Amino acid sequence: MKRIAVLGAGSWGTVLANLLLKNGHEVTLWTHKPAQAAEITQQHTNQHYLPDFVLEPELTATADLKTALVGADVVLFVVPTNATREVAKKVVAGLTELQQRPIIVHASKGLEQQTHKRLSEVLAEEMPDATRQAIVVLSGPSHAEDVAAGDITSLTAASNDLAAAETIQQLFMNDYFRVYTNTDVIGVEMGAALKNVIAIGAGALHGLGYGDNTKAALMTRGLAEISRLGVAFGAEPLTFIGLSGVGDLIVTCTSVHSRNWRAGNQLGQGESLAAVLKNMGMVVEGVATTKAAYELAQQKHVDMPITTAIYHVLYEQKDIGTEIATLMKRAGKMELA
Known part of the structure; x- marks a missing residue:
């Protein structure tokens, strides 16, 4: 049995904390909202993020970060991308005071705004080896709602330290949740972040009324873009045909559980980006990631026409139909070029 601090009580953090508890571990869930902590601990629900889902009665939550960290063998970050650095700084202060040195895990999918860094890079910068x-x-x-229902799910635990990845693999494995290990951290994180961009496009196509052929074309060519940019940063090409590449792309581009798909769907139906984000009530990671991917593609001189089109719609208020027409009228090329 391990002692685990799960940081972030959104849908994914709550479901992972609940799963780890069911697997026999001692788990404390941290949220910065005292009322949410009280609801989880006393009522065994998290209605804002997981309506009608009943949590394990032994799961406790706290709004005090140090309390969550006490005795932790593993600290699992499941906070929004733009909060990761700030939370990491607070965790360092707590671990230094407690004189603890746990394994650090993150389960968020995005690139940091402004710096465009992967989250493992952010954590490495903020958390010295001593902590x-x-x-x-x-x-x-992995959609939180499906995992909550016990749907069969497979994920990847990636680390430069294979033994640590194997430790995390064993923490999560059960009869419906299977974890594979990987040492290609760059590929896993890039795939996880960039698929959210393509999911916005997939949702927009659905909102516009396009059919399955169109969605298949978008996902396939979107994966080509993801792979090109990932490889430019040192990722292994084969990672993108694995769970964190094509696997994550499929689930995010085809499910109503995906916030990025839902955001795109509303855009396709004519809603403004501001209205979409207001209606969502939760972070849509793909919006910020689109800007990061567009700028990284410019930096690395990587051809990403779909990402560019989505950037134009989100950040330059260009018409979706016009962008689709521009994509289709580009000069012909070899598929694998």
Whole structure:
């Protein structure tokens, strides 16, 4: 049995905390909202993020970060991308005071705004070796709602330290949740972040009334873009045909559970981006990631026409139909070029 601090009580953090508790571990869930902590601990629900889902009665939550960290063998970050650095700084202060050195895991999917860094890079920058062991990325095709229902799910635990990845693999494995290990941290994180961009496009196509052929074309060519940019940063090409590549792309581009798909769907139906984000009530990681991917593609001189089109719609208020027409009228090329 391990002692685990799960940081972030959104839908994914709550479900992972609940799963780890069911697997026999001692788990404390941290949220910065005292009322949410009280609801989880006393009522065994998290209605804002997981309506009608009943949590394990032993799961406790706290709004005090140090309390969550006490005795932790593993600290699991499941906070929004733009909050990761700030939370990491607070975790360092707590671990330093407690004189603990846990394995650090993150299960968020995005690139940091402004710096465009992967989250393992952010964590490594903020958390000195004295406060942590390895950093592990947990990622793959996984909607919180499906995991909550016990649907069969497979993910990847990626780390430069294979032994640490194997430790995290064993923490999560059960009869419906299977974890594979990988040492290609760059590929796993890039795949996880960039698929959200393509999911916005997939949702927009659905909102516009396009059919399955169109969606298949978008996903296939979107994966080509993801792979090109990932490889430019040192990822292994084969990672993108794995769980954190094509697997995550499929689930995010085809499910109503995906916030990025839902955001795109509303855009396709004519809603403004501001209205979409207001209606969502939760973070839509793909919006910020689109800007990051567009700028990284410019930096690395990587051809990403679909990402560019989505950037034009989100950040330059260009017409979706016009962008689709521009994509289709580009000069012909070899498929694998």
